[in-house]
Amino acid sequence: MKHILTIIQFFALIFFVQFAEGQKTEFLKVQSEAAYPFMLYLPSDSIMKCHPPLIIFLHGRSLSGTDLNMVKRYGPLDAIERGRTINAVVAAPQVKKSQSWEPEKVITVLDYLKRKYTIDTSRVYVIGMSLGGYGTFDVVGAYPDKVAAAVALCGGGRTKDACNITRTNLWIQHGKRDRAVNYSESVKMYNAIIACNPKANCFLTLYPTLGHGDLAHEFMKDTLYNWLYKFRLQQKSPADTGMADSLKKIIIQDKDTAAIEKKPELNADKKPDNKKPDNKKPDGDKKYYTIKKGDTLYAIALRNKTTVKNLCKLNGIKEDAVLHIGQRILIKE
Secondary structure, eight states: OHHHHHHHHHHHHHHHHHHHHHOOOOOEEEOSSSSSOEEEEOOOHHHHTTOOOEEEEEOOGGGOSSOGGGGGSSSHHHHHHTTOOOOSEEEEEOOOTTOOOOHHHHHHHHHHHHHHSOOOTTOEEEEEETHHHHHHHHHHHHOTTTOSEEEEESOOOOGGGHHHHTTSEEEEEEETTOSSSOTHHHHHHHHHHHHHOTTOOEEEEEETTOOTGGGGGGGGSHHHHHHHHTOOTTOOOGGGTTSOGGGSSEEEOOTTOTTTOOSOOOOTTSOOOOSOOTTOOOGGGOEEEEOOTTOOHHHHHHHTTOOHHHHHHHHTOOTTOOOOTTOEEEEEO
8 A cells, every 4th residue: 555655646746747847937917007017927936035136128119019928029028938047026018009118107017016026126127129228228317226237238228318327237238230220329328328427337248240139039148137136226336247347348249149140141232133043942942931910030030940130031121021910931941
């Protein structure tokens, strides 16, 4: 009997482990408690008891609308779904189409979470991409006393906010092959911030071979989160950033791009060559994908183990091209 119970417990344990591993991460939809509806991720109970930090993610234009599921297309929630551990409360609000991020509305998300959960209010971080990159500059420009650190990816801002931004810790990132938002937008903001305070804890990383959508890969890396977690409000020591003071100018980053960028970007201004290649592969070797609702070039590239630039090259389109439901695009030649 004892052996039978042991065997039953053994198989029960296997079933439990397999069930737990097969479970999907659950997110909460918070619809009316703040000025923006938002998707919410809460870490484990053990983490919640320790007053975790809060990350507010501001999405880009392509995720705007009224379907909250869209905010999982890229960003920290997408990273969590793909298996990344983020020991923080993560809130991803959503703006409606044709709207821009308004700092005072973003802060209502923070205010609600402060009332509802025991987050560490000295470790509130804002990260945003594209339209959300602009929103990040706007939020830290308006509320530098509420944000411990921020990361603005492929965005831009208003130079009049530069002096306020010097009161927080900011990492600006941009691809030099970005055709949707020129990297000069980030350089402009960096220069304005440093001009206001040469000792500001502000970094600019330029990726020589990356375009607009490629920066979404940053949400999967330890580097971004580890940098944020080093900061609390009123903490601005460059020694705590993990970056040498000599690098606190413009960082040209290419060491992490080799796996992403292997081919040059298609020149959109160049007319297509009508000559047939000598070694053209048969059409049967080609792989196509049919666009579905909510698809983005980045999400398609990630699912098919390719890059946004390669998709653009194969299809003769730009990174900010509008995708239509039912449209077929070439994934592989």
